[in-house]
Amino acid sequence: MSEKNRDGKRNARQRLAMEREKQKAADKRRRAMIVGAAVVCVLGLAAVVGVVAANSGGDTSDAEGPAVAPSGAGGKEKLAIPVGRPGAPSTMVVYEDFRCPACKAFETAYRSTVHELTEAGSLKAEYHLVTLIDGNLGGGGSLRAANAAACSQDAGKFPEYHDVLFDAQPEETDDALADNKKLIELADKVPDLDTAAFRACVNEGTHDSWVRESDKAFRAGGFSGTPTVLLNGKNIYEDRSMTPAKFKQLVEAKAAQ
Template structure:
């Protein structure tokens, strides 16, 4: 083999090694998406649900100074939980979510009717915690603005239906449509009485709860959670599985029934949530 040919082969190997190294670097920078398949409904429809890993470091929260204005009726540690359902329900589902997170929308859209059914029967209350990791991963402010708008809806007693509308109308992950208050107010128009509720529009446009959302996002980032959605039933992780069992609507009902055995259901919440 001529020296010229050996040199050409050496150059080709070096280029291949460089390309492989570059590919590994790109992979490390990508957000991890762990996809779990779960059976949804009695027809056995398969829903793909993922856990979006949180980036290390900042997750899109701002460093704006100012007072932390919590929405009305929040509960839990540092008043960071938005409760839905009967306060005295025997079981609690804790959910950490990001309104821009596709896996969160898949979870909500697959389990919405089951969760609302358990809420309305007084078997389960849900404590929602809001995160903003997609703003950090993808750029933009849609996670923050949507969470603020949801907190504004909580102020006027409309969090649950507005929360559902946001997930039903979630844009593509790369589309920061929720950064626009006009879009958030448009979706509020789908919830009866929300858009015209006193103070709601001003709360959304003024970002009244932004610092509270940032505080919640910091709690998520420092809380040892691996991604959104994080779902806990009475403190035990149940997403994407509980023990060796995958989460499905039927399994969630079964787990709640087992946890509530011998306990009285909670009283009816002040405002029942809509199913669908």
């Protein structure tokens, strides 16, 4: 083999190795951004709106009645909707807004993993519903969707309807979820949810005050944005290497102890 051919093959191998390293680095950045990008998105909004964001969801008019928690609500002051086995070794606490695109990004990336772990009995999830985007951009979609989700909990259909709401999330500036008719239409995607009781709960805003209390508790907790996700008390957004696979590994390791 000529020296020229040997040099050509060596250069080709070097180029291939370089491309592989570039791909590995890109994959690593992409995995980290599953969580990282969402944080930037929410914090960027909060920085723009300032005090307005801090006060969102806190309106309690004279017409507001006592907070009516949905069936089975748990956690401190019954402000969480639980999913999974109560005695599961690991607990994931989530603060979410159905209008929040970063929340949808989290759900898209982690949903199948969370479902797998809750169904296996190794993870319990506690969902706290927040109205951050209503305050950031105006409108009422965060509140209306959260109330409807609480109504679905009354019917024992929260996990399914929760996922439907995120799948149907409009553009952040589009307040489509403020329409109760839209929320009821989406209930058709969940078997046996669209009932007279569910419709009345949605239209009457049965859980509006409870949602506002949940949002106030979120802000009092000093959290910086949505989604906030705590696994066994630790904020997973502080770990830039977090991925669904690592999340699963942590939960399964806890279950094996």
